[in-house]
Amino acid sequence: MSKRFLRSMCWLGFWGCFFLTKTALSQTLESLCLPALYNHSHLTYKADRQNWKITQSPVTQFMYFANSKGLLEFDGARWRVYELPNKQIVRSVWADTDGLIYTGALGEFGYWKENAKGVLQYHSLKKLVHDQAFQNEEIWHILETPAGILFQSFAFMYLYQGGKVKKLTTPGNILFTFQAGKAFYLEVIDKGLFELKGERFQKIAASEFLGKEAIYTVATTAIPNELLIGTNKGLYRFDGKQFSVFNQELHDFIRTNQLNAATRLRNGNYVFGTIRQGLVLTNQRGEILYKINQKNGLQNNTVLSLFEDEKGNVWVGLDNGISMLALSSPFKYFEDLEGKIGTVYDIMTFQNTLYLATNHGVFAKSLTSKAEFQLIRGLQGQAWDLEVFDDQLLCGHNNGTYRIEGDKAVQLSNITGGWQLKRALNKPSMLIQSTYTKLCLYEKDAQGKWVFKHTMEGFSNPTAQWEELPDGRLILNTKNAGLVLLQPASDYKTAKKVTNLGLRAINLLKQDKIYVTSEKGVQEFDQKQSKFIPSARFEESKAQKLFAFSDKSWWELTISGGLRLLKEPNQWQVVPLQNNFLVDDYETIVSHDSVARIFGRENGFAFLASTDLLTQNNVRPLIRGLEVEQFPELTQYYSKNGRSGEIALKYNQNNLRFKFSSTDFASSVKYSYWLENASKDWSDFSDNSVKEFNNLMPGSYTLHLKTNTGLQEATLNFSILPPWYWNLWSKLVYCLFFCLICFFLYQWHKRRLAAENERLQQQKALELKEQKEKNRQEIIRIRNEQLEQDLVRKSEELANSTMELIKKNELFQEIQAKVSEMQVHSKPNDFQQLSKWIETHISTGKDWQVFEQNFNQVHEQFFKKLMENYPDLSKGDLKLAAYLRMNLSSKEISQLLNITYRSVELKRYRLRKKMNLGQDENLAEFMMSF
Numbered sequence: 001m002s003k004r005f006l007r008s009m010c011w012l013g014f015w016g017c018f019f020l021t022k023t024a025l026s027q028t029l030e031s032l033c034l035p036a037l038y039n040h041s042h043l044t045y046k047a048d049r050q051n052w053k054i055t056q057s058p059v060t061q062f063m064y065f066a067n068s069k070g071l072l073e074f075d076g077a078r079w080r081v082y083e084l085p086n087k088q089i090v091r092s093v094w095a096d097t098d099g100l101i102y103t104g105a106l107g108e109f110g111y112w113k114e115n116a117k118g119v120l121q122y123h124s125l126k127k128l129v130h131d132q133a134f135q136n137e138e139i140w141h142i143l144e145t146p147a148g149i150l151f152q153s154f155a156f157m158y159l160y161q162g163g164k165v166k167k168l169t170t171p172g173n174i175l176f177t178f179q180a181g182k183a184f185y186l187e188v189i190d191k192g193l194f195e196l197k198g199e200r201f202q203k204i205a206a207s208e209f210l211g212k213e214a215i216y217t218v219a220t221t222a223i224p225n226e227l228l229i230g231t232n233k234g235l236y237r238f239d240g241k242q243f244s245v246f247n248q249e250l251h252d253f254i255r256t257n258q259l260n261a262a263t264r265l266r267n268g269n270y271v272f273g274t275i276r277q278g279l280v281l282t283n284q285r286g287e288i289l290y291k292i293n294q295k296n297g298l299q300n301n302t303v304l305s306l307f308e309d310e311k312g313n314v315w316v317g318l319d320n321g322i323s324m325l326a327l328s329s330p331f332k333y334f335e336d337l338e339g340k341i342g343t344v345y346d347i348m349t350f351q352n353t354l355y356l357a358t359n360h361g362v363f364a365k366s367l368t369s370k371a372e373f374q375l376i377r378g379l380q381g382q383a384w385d386l387e388v389f390d391d392q393l394l395c396g397h398n399n400g401t402y403r404i405e406g407d408k409a410v411q412l413s414n415i416t417g418g419w420q421l422k423r424a425l426n427k428p429s430m431l432i433q434s435t436y437t438k439l440c441l442y443e444k445d446a447q448g449k450w451v452f453k454h455t456m457e458g459f460s461n462p463t464a465q466w467e468e469l470p471d472g473r474l475i476l477n478t479k480n481a482g483l484v485l486l487q488p489a490s491d492y493k494t495a496k497k498v499t500n501l502g503l504r505a506i507n508l509l510k511q512d513k514i515y516v517t518s519e520k521g522v523q524e525f526d527q528k529q530s531k532f533i534p535s536a537r538f539e540e541s542k543a544q545k546l547f548a549f550s551d552k553s554w555w556e557l558t559i560s561g562g563l564r565l566l567k568e569p570n571q572w573q574v575v576p577l578q579n580n581f582l583v584d585d586y587e588t589i590v591s592h593d594s595v596a597r598i599f600g601r602e603n604g605f606a607f608l609a610s611t612d613l614l615t616q617n618n619v620r621p622l623i624r625g626l627e628v629e630q631f632p633e634l635t636q637y638y639s640k641n642g643r644s645g646e647i648a649l650k651y652n653q654n655n656l657r658f659k660f661s662s663t664d665f666a667s668s669v670k671y672s673y674w675l676e677n678a679s680k681d682w683s684d685f686s687d688n689s690v691k692e693f694n695n696l697m698p699g700s701y702t703l704h705l706k707t708n709t710g711l712q713e714a715t716l717n718f719s720i721l722p723p724w725y726w727n728l729w730s731k732l733v734y735c736l737f738f739c740l741i742c743f744f745l746y747q748w749h750k751r752r753l754a755a756e757n758e759r760l761q762q763q764k765a766l767e768l769k770e771q772k773e774k775n776r777q778e779i780i781r782i783r784n785e786q787l788e789q790d791l792v793r794k795s796e797e798l799a800n801s802t803m804e805l806i807k808k809n810e811l812f813q814e815i816q817a818k819v820s821e822m823q824v825h826s827k828p829n830d831f832q833q834l835s836k837w838i839e840t841h842i843s844t845g846k847d848w849q850v851f852e853q854n855f856n857q858v859h860e861q862f863f864k865k866l867m868e869n870y871p872d873l874s875k876g877d878l879k880l881a882a883y884l885r886m887n888l889s890s891k892e893i894s895q896l897l898n899i900t901y902r903s904v905e906l907k908r909y910r911l912r913k914k915m916n917l918g919q920d921e922n923l924a925e926f927m928m929s930f
Helices: 003-031 132-136 208-212 248-257 728-822 828-840 845-858 862-869 875-885 890-897 901-914 923-929
Strands: 034-040 051-056 063-067 070-074 079-082 092-095 101-105 108-114 120-124 141-145 148-152 157-161 164-168 174-180 183-188 192-197 200-203 215-220 227-231 234-238 243-245 259-264 270-274 279-282 288-292 303-308 314-318 321-326 331-335 344-350 353-358 361-366 374-380 383-389 392-397 400-405 408-413 420-423 431-434 439-444 450-455 463-468 474-478 482-488 495-500 507-510 514-518 521-526 531-534 543-548 554-558 563-568 571-575 589-591 597-601 604-608 622-628 647-649 656-661 671-676 690-693 699-707 714-720
Touching: 034 288, 051 314, 063 092, 063 101, 063 314, 092 141, 101 141, 101 148, 141 174, 148 174, 174 215, 183 208, 192 208, 227 259, 234 248, 248 270, 248 279, 248 288, 259 303, 270 303, 344 383, 344 589, 344 597, 344 604, 353 383, 361 383, 374 400, 374 408, 383 420, 392 420, 408 439, 408 450, 420 463, 431 463, 463 507, 474 507, 507 543, 514 543, 521 543, 622 699, 622 714, 656 671, 671 690, 862 875, 875 890, 875 901, 875 923, 890 901, 901 923
Parallel strands: 051 092, 051 303, 215 259, 647 714
Antiparallel strands: 034 321, 034 331, 051 063, 063 070, 070 079, 092 101, 101 108, 108 120, 141 148, 148 157, 157 164, 174 183, 183 192, 192 200, 215 227, 227 234, 234 243, 259 270, 270 279, 279 288, 303 314, 314 321, 331 604, 344 353, 353 361, 361 374, 383 392, 392 400, 400 408, 420 431, 431 439, 439 450, 463 474, 474 482, 482 495, 507 514, 514 521, 521 531, 543 554, 554 563, 563 571, 589 597, 597 604, 622 656, 656 690, 671 699, 699 714
């Protein structure tokens, strides 16, 4: 045999042992955990404590329970109790392939079927049983057989088919009926086990001893034609010829704790329910996998019934309550029900031992023994971090940093709060730790043990996380300053430069790049710009935290608290989880090996053997019901999606309440809805399974519903009808009426326009007439002004001419007087000629004619009126009147008339006499006013 072959065999053996060890460790770790257990107390489902039988409708997937108060229904979101007419205890229940729910009680047998409103309505079949003794019998078992629905009491067995009930003749007094595969079996007291074939019974050979025991289960096994029979005294296998103990350990457990119910699961495993110690789950060989009782979470140790639903979950009807074992979930849970361990912050498997860092300290448990978790001495109190470097387990603790050696701890540093300890990339011989106050550095001593070396000077800030860039710079997620970029010295003793990046991060991690989650979304570090920028890879992500592992797998904790796994690029798969799955603000996901994951929880941890077990849920949510406020008669329930036709509601029935449900019983379902034509986008996921819409406007709507655990969507179409005064006919009437109104308004408008046009024309004509009158008056005014101006001008000319005449006459009079004076000394003829010449130029008649003409122009019609009133006036009187009209004095008049002053006065006297004026009347004023 060649050396190369031997070397290959050795390596093959080594890797084989390695993978077997890893697998064994995973299996051992998984064995510490139990499937998720959901408990429903009688206070939750609001019925009696005891639940005798369980079934599931193949049509709706709803769960039904034979409860002491009646038929109990669970649609995944809410419970409902249907009582029998006489309020009997429901002892048995069965859902047939058509979705009818059959129940049996004392003297009662019948089925439940949905009425027009979607509510189950009971239809009794007892009138078909023509047997007086039936009134005193309780129906304990119901099965669907090829011959019909089989229901039985402890005394009788009946077959219902085609609307008739037939009583079967049994081989003797009977106990229970069972179905194993496609066969049906019946226990006959003191006679053994019988198989029902059609309507006949055939005894199972060598089963007489079973007639002395109470049979609680008959099931098939992994071996064809073999039966597993469970009684109150143990478990037996029957190979067709003889009976033998199925599994001695299980047999003894059942015998001690008294079997009461059992079922074989579709994967070949078994679940056994006992009177005293709850549940036992076994594999196909009967080897016990889990024991579930009140000590580890079951509500009650007395199991009355068991049922496996379509998803593989096991429902447990208890003497007090209902529980569900979520076997369909890939998660297993370790629950610290006693509160010993506390909240788990970090997890590590090291040297076949599981270590938990909790708020109570560090606990360890060997994975190769059944020993319980033990507290590591010296590590009581808050522990944050567990890391393995070069085969040494180090712990970051509230009181400092420790190295764990077996069941004790050696303190390396007393600097408080060791949050994150990692190896320096640019100096692998050194470890860097972030703490409450400083950055701590660790190196190995001469013995190869990690020891505290020093702190980094120049930086002091509580730092939860840190990552290192290829150039040696550190990005720190500090509690006070947010993200900080630190340039350390080459020996890591001092911080050369600290730069605040201006961003607060929720968490910091490194995969191919350095990422942070923040209120601005997922950001990645750009080394060229030395800052964080939005990550194109996670552009659509709304992560609160991200977790990355060496196998390139990504987990995302969403803002709503859900968990998603990145299966393919940009394709996230929702992970089904229980409520309060992770520790708020300190969420922890640890890689156990290349495929398994461990999740820290507030009261223990959860285990996922492989991400391959996570399959996409295909459960479609259900719009379960519709309620109309103030119209209870319109309440409608739906047991399945795809309702035909549209729901039409009146205009005043627009305050609606919708109820949601989902038969994804093993997940913490959250709902998101979108009301098309009323809202713009989907709502956030919420635990609330009821949504109200108030004051909806008339129109057509479509309600969309989805859950956080699946991709399918449910829809419901409905419409709000308009009021009678806003329907089609009323709209036509309104339209016609509107048209008539528009026509009349048009005609009225035309008449109004015509009247307005006429009014405007009249107004225009009046304005034109007024304008003409104004223009005429303006012309008259201008003419009068011109006349007045002419009159003033002519008065001035008259006055000037009069004054000139007066002055001329005065001058000539003076000359004449002077000449007369000179006559004494001169020749008489000369002066006589000169005197005549002067006399001819003194106020001649021609002068008067000119004066009269000017006077008439200024004082129009004066002479005419004067002569009309005083016809006896002479021409001299008229001259005197004119001069008085001009307000001339007697002296001025005497000069104009070339007479003496006294002669003027005489003339004035004569004129007064002719005009009959009194002594007290002023002649000049009279003339001026004439």
